[in-house]
Amino acid sequence: MGSISRPVHATDFAEHVRLMSADSDFRFSEEYEDLKQVGRSQTCISADLPVNRAKNRFTNILPYDHSRVKLVPVDDEDGTDYINASYIPGFNSPREFIAAQGPLPSTRDHFWRMVWEQQCPAVVALTKCVEKGRDKCHQYWPDRSELSLTYADIEVTMMNETTYDEFVVREFRLTHLSEAGTPSRTVKHLHYMSWPDFGVPEKASGLVHFARVFRQKVPPSKTCKPTVVHCSAGVGRSGTFIALDRLMQTIPTAEPFDIFGIVYGMRKERVCMVQTEQQYIFIHHCLLYVLEGRENDTGY
Numbered sequence: 001m002g003s004i005s006r007p008v009h010a011t012d013f014a015e016h017v018r019l020m021s022a023d024s025d026f027r028f029s030e031e032y033e034d035l036k037q038v039g040r041s042q043t044c045i046s047a048d049l050p051v052n053r054a055k056n057r058f059t060n061i062l063p064y065d066h067s068r069v070k071l072v073p074v075d076d077e078d079g080t081d082y083i084n085a086s087y088i089p090g091f092n093s094p095r096e097f098i099a100a101q102g103p104l105p106s107t108r109d110h111f112w113r114m115v116w117e118q119q120c121p122a123v124v125a126l127t128k129c130v131e132k133g134r135d136k137c138h139q140y141w142p143d144r145s146e147l148s149l150t151y152a153d154i155e156v157t158m159m160n161e162t163t164y165d166e167f168v169v170r171e172f173r174l175t176h177l178s179e180a181g182t183p184s185r186t187v188k189h190l191h192y193m194s195w196p197d198f199g200v201p202e203k204a205s206g207l208v209h210f211a212r213v214f215r216q217k218v219p220p221s222k223t224c225k226p227t228v229v230h231c232s233a234g235v236g237r238s239g240t241f242i243a244l245d246r247l248m249q250t251i252p253t254a255e256p257f258d259i260f261g262i263v264y265g266m267r268k269e270r271v272c273m274v275q276t277e278q279q280y281i282f283i284h285h286c287l288l289y290v291l292e293g294r295e296n297d298t299g300y
């Protein structure tokens with residue numbers, strides 16, 4: 001079935017999920033299959049340059065040329081503007097987010113340059129650094145013992161760190177060491193630790209709570225500076241989180257929910273956003289959880 005928009009009103013949503021889930025999620029499988037080729041004809045020429053190959057964690061998860069984030073080039077050298085990261089639309093603006101792969105040891109400095117140059121107010125991390133003995137993301141921030149580390153002329157200092165059941169919230173101060181006189185900046189770091197790669201969190205409530213804390217700490221900004229969202233490849237868990245944030249902000253507007261259209265739109269910007277059918281279904285379950293709890297709740 002065609003169309004890039006499949007809106008469902010809040011009053012019909014529970015019944016819609018029930019119908020889509022019937023016969024072992026038969027209609028969810030059909031709908032998710034309709035997203036398979038979206039965006040795939042677009043080019044990734046920069047990502048594929050030999051000079052950039054080692055900057056990609058996965059050879060099959062590359063940013064499209066048209067939506068990739070460009071670093072300020074260094075001495076006009078080839079490849080110095082490259083990072084595996086893509087602008088993604090949100091509820092509030094067409095470039096509300098940057099979906100990025102988890103930094104590698106060789107791209108950690110590029111990551112902080114991106115955060116500085118794009119004036120990002122926050123970073124949402126959705127993976128542990130190591131999961132089941134596999135490296136998923138290089139630890140790109142100082143921990144309590146070091147407090148301050150410098151990456152590419154940017155000094156990153158941990159100002160505070162608060163640990164909750166399923167996530168950690170940190171606050172970093174960024175000081176550019178070679179831009180004398182430029183004020184230091186604060187970047188919030190929200191780190192969700194309970195989301196297995198290729199899977200979904202055990203319960204919708206944990207991720208919904210995390211998404212609410214994110215919006216309490218990082219309200220929609222008038223400056224429209226992008227929030228970085230990363231996991232390991234920057235597509236599965238990152239796409240799922242961005243979709244959920246957008247839907248939770250839709251609730252108070254009484255507009256219909258267009259989960260198919262949101263994922264369609266994200267996949268035009270970055271490959272594989274919401275990487276599994278289970279993640280696609282989980283977005284629906286998170287929204288149901290919020291809607292069911294809404295009667296005794298204000299806002300989203």
Ligand SMILES: CCc1ccc(NS(=O)(=O)O)cc1
Pocket residue numbers: 058061127197198231232233234235236237238275
């Ligand atoms: C095979 C490349 C690949 C690895 C990991 C993931 N998961 S993630 O995007 O949620 O980090 C997605 C794709």
